[in-house]
Amino acid sequence: MSKPKHFVGLDIGGSTIKSVIIDPTGKQVGGIVEVKSLVKNGFEATFGQLDIAISELCENAGITVEDIGGIGLDVPAPSSNGVIWGRANLGQDWVGTDICTKLRERTGIPVTMTNDCNAAAVGEYAIRNKHLGGLLLVAPGTGLGGGFVLPGGHLYEGANGLALEVGHISVPFREDDGSLPNCTCGLTGCMEAWVSLVALRRRLRIELGKPEWEFHDLNSAAGTIEEKAFQLRTLAENGDALAISLFKQQGHILGYGIADLVRVFDPGLIVLGGGLAEAKFRDQFLDWVKEGFNDRAWSVYRHSPIEPEKSTTDFEWAEGGDAAASIGMAYTARELFA
Numbered sequence: 514m515s516k517p518k519h520f521v522g523l524d525i526g527g528s529t530i531k532s533v534i535i536d537p538t539g540k541q542v543g544g545i546v547e548v549k550s551l552v553k554n555g556f557e558a559t560f561g562q563l564d565i566a567i568s569e570l571c572e573n574a575g576i577t578v579e580d581i582g583g584i585g586l587d588v589p590a591p592s593s594n595g596v597i598w599g600r601a602n603l604g605q606d607w608v609g610t611d612i613c614t615k616l617r618e619r620t621g622i623p624v625t626m627t628n629d630c631n632a633a634a635v636g637e638y639a640i641r642n643k644h645l646g647g648l649l650l651v652a653p654g655t656g657l658g659g660g661f662v663l664p665g666g667h668l669y670e671g672a673n674g675l676a677l678e679v680g681h682i683s684v685p686f687r688e689d690d691g692s693l694p695n696c697t698c699g700l701t702g703c704m705e706a707w708v709s710l711v712a713l714r715r716r717l718r719i720e721l722g723k724p725e726w727e728f729h730d731l732n733s734a735a736g737t738i739e740e741k742a743f744q745l746r747t748l749a750e751n752g753d754a755l756a757i758s759l760f761k762q763q764g765h766i767l768g769y770g771i772a773d774l775v776r777v778f779d780p781g782l783i784v785l786g787g788g789l790a791e792a793k794f795r796d797q798f799l800d801w802v803k804e805g806f807n808d809r810a811w812s813v814y815r816h817s818p819i820e821p822e823k824s825t826t827d828f829e830w831a832e833g834g835d836a837a838a839s840i841g842m843a844y845t846a847r848e849l850f851a
Protein backbone atom coordinates (compact mmCIF):
# COMPACT_ATOMS: atom_id res chain seq x y z
CA MET A 514 0.00 0.00 0.00
CA SER A 515 1.30 3.45 -0.89
CA LYS A 516 1.67 6.21 1.69
CA PRO A 517 -0.99 8.93 2.02
CA LYS A 518 -0.23 11.68 -0.44
CA HIS A 519 1.26 15.09 0.26
CA PHE A 520 0.66 18.20 -1.89
CA VAL A 521 3.07 20.89 -3.02
CA GLY A 522 2.39 24.60 -3.65
CA LEU A 523 4.85 26.57 -5.79
CA ASP A 524 4.59 30.36 -6.05
CA ILE A 525 6.67 31.55 -8.98
CA GLY A 526 7.68 35.18 -8.70
CA GLY A 527 10.08 37.32 -10.67
CA SER A 528 12.96 36.97 -8.21
CA THR A 529 12.13 34.01 -5.94
CA ILE A 530 10.08 30.82 -5.97
CA LYS A 531 8.36 30.16 -2.63
CA SER A 532 7.16 26.65 -1.93
CA VAL A 533 5.37 24.69 0.78
CA ILE A 534 4.21 21.12 1.31
CA ILE A 535 1.07 20.00 3.15
CA ASP A 536 0.21 16.57 4.49
CA PRO A 537 -2.97 14.62 3.58
CA THR A 538 -4.92 16.46 6.32
CA GLY A 539 -3.95 19.86 4.89
CA LYS A 540 -1.37 20.68 7.58
CA GLN A 541 1.80 22.43 6.45
CA VAL A 542 4.91 20.33 7.06
CA GLY A 543 8.13 22.28 7.63
CA GLY A 544 8.66 25.89 6.61
CA ILE A 545 8.72 27.74 3.32
CA VAL A 546 11.45 26.66 0.94
CA GLU A 547 12.74 29.50 -1.22
CA VAL A 548 14.82 29.10 -4.34
CA LYS A 549 15.99 31.67 -6.86
CA SER A 550 13.60 32.27 -9.73
CA LEU A 551 15.02 31.91 -13.20
CA VAL A 552 11.80 32.84 -15.03
CA LYS A 553 13.54 35.17 -17.45
CA ASN A 554 15.70 32.26 -18.61
CA GLY A 555 12.58 30.38 -19.71
CA PHE A 556 10.35 27.69 -18.29
CA GLU A 557 12.89 24.85 -18.64
CA ALA A 558 15.38 26.73 -16.46
CA THR A 559 12.56 27.38 -13.97
CA PHE A 560 11.60 23.70 -13.90
CA GLY A 561 15.17 22.96 -12.83
CA GLN A 562 14.66 25.29 -9.85
CA LEU A 563 11.32 23.62 -9.07
CA ASP A 564 13.12 20.24 -8.91
CA ILE A 565 15.45 21.69 -6.26
CA ALA A 566 12.55 23.11 -4.24
CA ILE A 567 10.53 19.87 -4.46
CA SER A 568 13.40 17.66 -3.32
CA GLU A 569 14.06 19.96 -0.34
CA LEU A 570 10.35 19.93 0.59
CA CYS A 571 10.34 16.11 0.42
CA GLU A 572 13.40 15.95 2.63
CA ASN A 573 11.79 18.25 5.20
CA ALA A 574 8.59 16.18 5.18
CA GLY A 575 10.44 12.84 5.31
CA ILE A 576 8.84 11.59 2.09
CA THR A 577 9.93 10.81 -1.46
CA VAL A 578 8.70 12.41 -4.69
CA GLU A 579 6.46 9.36 -5.24
CA ASP A 580 4.47 10.43 -2.15
CA ILE A 581 3.42 13.71 -3.77
CA GLY A 582 -0.17 13.54 -4.98
CA GLY A 583 -0.29 16.85 -6.81
CA ILE A 584 1.41 20.16 -7.48
CA GLY A 585 -0.22 23.59 -7.51
CA LEU A 586 1.64 26.31 -9.36
CA ASP A 587 0.97 30.03 -9.59
CA VAL A 588 2.45 32.58 -11.95
CA PRO A 589 2.29 36.38 -12.15
CA ALA A 590 0.31 36.27 -15.41
CA PRO A 591 -3.20 35.49 -16.68
CA SER A 592 -3.52 31.81 -17.49
CA SER A 593 -6.14 29.29 -18.46
CA ASN A 594 -5.96 25.49 -18.24
CA GLY A 595 -2.24 25.61 -17.61
CA VAL A 596 -1.44 27.97 -20.50
CA ILE A 597 -0.33 31.60 -20.01
CA TRP A 598 -2.27 34.00 -22.20
CA GLY A 599 0.06 36.96 -22.31
CA ARG A 600 1.07 40.14 -20.53
CA ALA A 601 3.46 37.93 -18.65
CA ASN A 602 6.19 39.27 -16.38
CA LEU A 603 8.05 36.14 -17.43
CA GLY A 604 10.35 35.10 -20.25
CA GLN A 605 8.66 35.01 -23.66
CA ASP A 606 8.73 31.21 -24.05
CA TRP A 607 6.18 30.86 -21.24
CA VAL A 608 3.39 32.46 -23.27
CA GLY A 609 1.26 29.93 -25.14
CA THR A 610 3.06 26.93 -23.61
CA ASP A 611 1.09 24.24 -21.80
CA ILE A 612 3.08 24.55 -18.58
CA CYS A 613 0.92 22.09 -16.63
CA THR A 614 1.37 19.27 -19.14
CA LYS A 615 5.11 19.89 -19.49
CA LEU A 616 5.64 19.84 -15.73
CA ARG A 617 3.46 16.76 -15.34
CA GLU A 618 5.51 14.96 -18.01
CA ARG A 619 8.72 15.93 -16.26
CA THR A 620 7.65 14.99 -12.71
CA GLY A 621 4.96 12.36 -13.28
CA ILE A 622 2.77 14.30 -10.84
CA PRO A 623 -0.56 16.00 -11.72
CA VAL A 624 -0.24 19.80 -11.90
CA THR A 625 -2.69 22.71 -11.69
CA MET A 626 -1.88 26.37 -12.33
CA THR A 627 -3.47 29.77 -11.81
CA ASN A 628 -2.38 33.39 -11.36
CA ASP A 629 -0.77 34.73 -8.18
CA CYS A 630 -3.78 36.70 -6.90
CA ASN A 631 -6.12 33.72 -7.26
CA ALA A 632 -3.55 31.64 -5.38
CA ALA A 633 -3.28 34.22 -2.60
CA ALA A 634 -7.10 34.30 -2.27
CA VAL A 635 -7.21 30.52 -1.71
CA GLY A 636 -4.28 30.82 0.69
CA GLU A 637 -6.10 33.43 2.78
CA TYR A 638 -9.13 31.14 2.79
CA ALA A 639 -7.06 28.12 3.86
CA ILE A 640 -5.36 30.08 6.66
CA ARG A 641 -8.77 31.04 8.09
CA ASN A 642 -9.58 27.38 8.63
CA LYS A 643 -12.90 28.07 10.33
CA HIS A 644 -14.12 30.40 7.59
CA LEU A 645 -16.97 28.92 5.55
CA GLY A 646 -18.36 31.84 3.53
CA GLY A 647 -16.97 33.47 0.40
CA LEU A 648 -13.79 35.53 0.29
CA LEU A 649 -12.84 38.31 -2.08
CA LEU A 650 -9.17 39.25 -2.10
CA VAL A 651 -8.22 42.68 -3.39
CA ALA A 652 -4.50 43.33 -3.51
CA PRO A 653 -3.04 46.72 -4.48
CA GLY A 654 0.62 46.45 -5.42
CA THR A 655 2.42 47.57 -8.57
CA GLY A 656 -0.98 46.87 -10.14
CA LEU A 657 -4.28 45.89 -8.55
CA GLY A 658 -5.17 42.19 -8.52
CA GLY A 659 -7.93 40.11 -7.04
CA GLY A 660 -9.29 36.64 -6.47
CA PHE A 661 -12.58 35.14 -5.35
CA VAL A 662 -13.13 31.96 -3.35
CA LEU A 663 -16.64 30.54 -3.26
CA PRO A 664 -18.21 29.46 0.04
CA GLY A 665 -16.68 26.07 0.86
CA GLY A 666 -13.24 26.93 -0.50
CA HIS A 667 -13.47 26.51 -4.27
CA LEU A 668 -11.65 29.09 -6.37
CA TYR A 669 -13.80 30.88 -8.94
CA GLU A 670 -11.79 31.42 -12.12
CA GLY A 671 -14.47 31.96 -14.75
CA ALA A 672 -15.05 30.04 -17.97
CA ASN A 673 -11.55 30.78 -19.29
CA GLY A 674 -9.60 31.31 -16.11
CA LEU A 675 -9.76 35.04 -16.70
CA ALA A 676 -12.21 36.20 -14.03
CA LEU A 677 -11.54 38.68 -11.22
CA GLU A 678 -9.47 41.23 -13.11
CA VAL A 679 -10.71 43.60 -10.43
CA GLY A 680 -8.15 46.29 -11.24
CA HIS A 681 -9.74 46.89 -14.62
CA ILE A 682 -13.32 47.66 -13.71
CA SER A 683 -13.99 51.30 -14.57
CA VAL A 684 -14.49 53.85 -11.82
CA PRO A 685 -16.10 57.30 -12.30
CA PHE A 686 -13.12 59.40 -11.26
CA ARG A 687 -11.32 61.96 -13.38
CA GLU A 688 -8.22 64.09 -13.16
CA ASP A 689 -8.64 67.80 -12.42
CA ASP A 690 -8.63 68.57 -16.16
CA GLY A 691 -11.50 66.11 -16.73
CA SER A 692 -9.37 63.42 -18.39
CA LEU A 693 -9.45 59.71 -17.60
CA PRO A 694 -6.07 58.28 -16.63
CA ASN A 695 -4.45 55.72 -18.92
CA CYS A 696 -4.19 52.20 -17.54
CA THR A 697 -1.28 49.82 -18.18
CA CYS A 698 -3.82 47.47 -19.83
CA GLY A 699 -4.47 49.94 -22.66
CA LEU A 700 -7.85 51.14 -21.43
CA THR A 701 -8.59 54.38 -19.59
CA GLY A 702 -10.34 54.98 -16.28
CA CYS A 703 -9.60 51.56 -14.71
CA MET A 704 -9.54 51.29 -10.92
CA GLU A 705 -5.89 50.18 -11.18
CA ALA A 706 -5.07 53.57 -12.74
CA TRP A 707 -6.13 55.05 -9.37
CA VAL A 708 -5.20 52.36 -6.87
CA SER A 709 -1.69 50.95 -7.40
CA LEU A 710 1.95 51.93 -7.17
CA VAL A 711 1.77 52.99 -10.82
CA ALA A 712 -1.14 55.30 -9.92
CA LEU A 713 0.72 56.64 -6.90
CA ARG A 714 3.61 57.74 -9.15
CA ARG A 715 1.29 59.54 -11.58
CA ARG A 716 -0.70 61.22 -8.83
CA LEU A 717 2.49 62.28 -7.02
CA ARG A 718 3.87 63.88 -10.19
CA ILE A 719 0.62 65.83 -10.68
CA GLU A 720 0.37 66.94 -7.05
CA LEU A 721 4.00 68.08 -6.87
CA GLY A 722 3.27 70.42 -9.78
CA LYS A 723 0.56 72.22 -7.80
CA PRO A 724 1.27 75.52 -5.96
CA GLU A 725 0.14 74.07 -2.63
CA TRP A 726 3.00 71.55 -2.64
CA GLU A 727 5.61 73.86 -4.16
CA PHE A 728 7.71 73.79 -0.97
CA HIS A 729 7.17 70.13 -0.16
CA ASP A 730 10.44 68.31 0.60
CA LEU A 731 9.86 65.91 -2.29
CA ASN A 732 9.95 68.83 -4.75
CA SER A 733 13.45 69.87 -3.71
CA ALA A 734 14.72 66.32 -3.14
CA ALA A 735 16.86 64.58 -5.74
CA GLY A 736 15.65 61.34 -7.32
CA THR A 737 13.17 60.04 -9.85
CA ILE A 738 9.42 60.04 -9.35
CA GLU A 739 9.66 56.25 -8.83
CA GLU A 740 12.11 56.75 -5.97
CA LYS A 741 9.98 59.50 -4.46
CA ALA A 742 6.82 57.38 -4.70
CA PHE A 743 8.61 54.66 -2.72
CA GLN A 744 9.08 57.14 0.14
CA LEU A 745 5.36 57.92 0.38
CA ARG A 746 4.50 55.07 2.71
CA THR A 747 7.07 56.18 5.29
CA LEU A 748 5.96 59.79 4.85
CA ALA A 749 2.33 58.81 5.42
CA GLU A 750 3.33 56.91 8.56
CA ASN A 751 4.97 60.11 9.80
CA GLY A 752 1.89 62.21 9.13
CA ASP A 753 2.97 63.97 5.94
CA ALA A 754 -0.10 65.75 4.52
CA LEU A 755 0.68 65.13 0.84
CA ALA A 756 1.37 61.41 1.33
CA ILE A 757 -1.76 61.05 3.44
CA SER A 758 -3.92 62.80 0.82
CA LEU A 759 -2.61 60.45 -1.90
CA PHE A 760 -3.29 57.28 0.11
CA LYS A 761 -6.63 58.63 1.28
CA GLN A 762 -7.72 59.05 -2.33
CA GLN A 763 -6.51 55.52 -3.15
CA GLY A 764 -8.39 54.10 -0.17
CA HIS A 765 -11.60 55.91 -1.07
CA ILE A 766 -11.55 54.81 -4.70
CA LEU A 767 -10.67 51.23 -3.70
CA GLY A 768 -13.65 51.17 -1.31
CA TYR A 769 -15.87 52.57 -4.01
CA GLY A 770 -14.81 49.85 -6.44
CA ILE A 771 -15.18 47.15 -3.78
CA ALA A 772 -18.78 48.25 -3.27
CA ASP A 773 -19.50 47.43 -6.93
CA LEU A 774 -17.74 44.06 -6.62
CA VAL A 775 -19.73 43.27 -3.47
CA ARG A 776 -22.94 44.01 -5.35
CA VAL A 777 -21.90 41.35 -7.88
CA PHE A 778 -20.39 38.67 -5.60
CA ASP A 779 -21.74 39.35 -2.10
CA PRO A 780 -18.61 37.64 -0.70
CA GLY A 781 -19.23 38.48 2.97
CA LEU A 782 -15.50 38.89 3.57
CA ILE A 783 -13.10 41.26 1.85
CA VAL A 784 -9.41 40.56 2.43
CA LEU A 785 -7.03 43.38 1.59
CA GLY A 786 -3.63 42.11 0.46
CA GLY A 787 -0.58 43.64 -1.16
CA GLY A 788 2.22 45.61 0.46
CA LEU A 789 -0.08 47.88 2.50
CA ALA A 790 -0.96 44.88 4.69
CA GLU A 791 2.46 45.48 6.29
CA ALA A 792 2.15 49.29 6.52
CA LYS A 793 2.06 50.92 9.97
CA PHE A 794 -0.83 53.16 8.89
CA ARG A 795 -2.91 50.28 7.54
CA ASP A 796 -5.74 50.82 10.06
CA GLN A 797 -6.11 54.37 8.81
CA PHE A 798 -5.99 53.15 5.21
CA LEU A 799 -8.71 50.61 5.95
CA ASP A 800 -10.86 53.40 7.41
CA TRP A 801 -10.56 55.26 4.10
CA VAL A 802 -11.48 52.10 2.19
CA LYS A 803 -14.56 51.70 4.38
CA GLU A 804 -15.51 55.37 3.87
CA GLY A 805 -15.42 54.86 0.11
CA PHE A 806 -17.34 51.59 0.48
CA ASN A 807 -20.00 53.19 2.68
CA ASP A 808 -20.52 55.98 0.12
CA ARG A 809 -21.37 53.46 -2.57
CA ALA A 810 -22.67 50.26 -0.95
CA TRP A 811 -26.36 49.89 -0.20
CA SER A 812 -27.12 49.48 3.49
CA VAL A 813 -27.89 45.75 3.02
CA TYR A 814 -24.23 45.23 2.10
CA ARG A 815 -23.22 46.86 5.37
CA HIS A 816 -25.78 45.65 7.92
CA SER A 817 -28.23 42.80 7.98
CA PRO A 818 -31.79 44.14 7.65
CA ILE A 819 -32.91 41.32 9.97
CA GLU A 820 -30.16 41.61 12.59
CA PRO A 821 -28.99 45.24 12.30
CA GLU A 822 -26.01 44.69 14.63
CA LYS A 823 -24.67 42.01 12.24
CA SER A 824 -22.46 43.28 9.42
CA THR A 825 -22.96 41.73 5.99
CA THR A 826 -19.53 42.62 4.60
CA ASP A 827 -16.45 42.33 6.79
CA PHE A 828 -13.00 43.68 6.00
CA GLU A 829 -9.74 42.05 7.11
CA TRP A 830 -6.11 42.44 6.22
CA ALA A 831 -4.30 39.53 4.58
CA GLU A 832 -2.61 37.28 7.15
CA GLY A 833 -0.58 34.94 4.96
CA GLY A 834 2.01 37.47 3.78
CA ASP A 835 4.52 36.08 1.33
CA ALA A 836 3.42 32.49 1.95
CA ALA A 837 -0.29 32.92 1.08
CA ALA A 838 0.02 32.05 -2.62
CA SER A 839 2.09 28.88 -2.14
CA ILE A 840 -0.20 27.68 0.69
CA GLY A 841 -3.19 28.41 -1.56
CA MET A 842 -1.75 26.32 -4.37
CA ALA A 843 -0.92 23.36 -2.11
CA TYR A 844 -4.51 23.56 -0.84
CA THR A 845 -5.85 23.74 -4.43
CA ALA A 846 -3.77 20.71 -5.48
CA ARG A 847 -5.13 18.75 -2.52
CA GLU A 848 -8.71 19.72 -3.38
CA LEU A 849 -8.25 18.67 -7.02
CA PHE A 850 -6.04 15.61 -6.76
CA ALA A 851 -6.64 14.01 -3.33
Ligand SMILES: [Zn+2]
Nearest residue numbers: 681696698703
Ligand atom coordinates in the same frame (compact mmCIF):
# COMPACT_ATOMS: atom_id res chain seq x y z
ZN1 LIG B 1 -6.90 48.56 -17.02
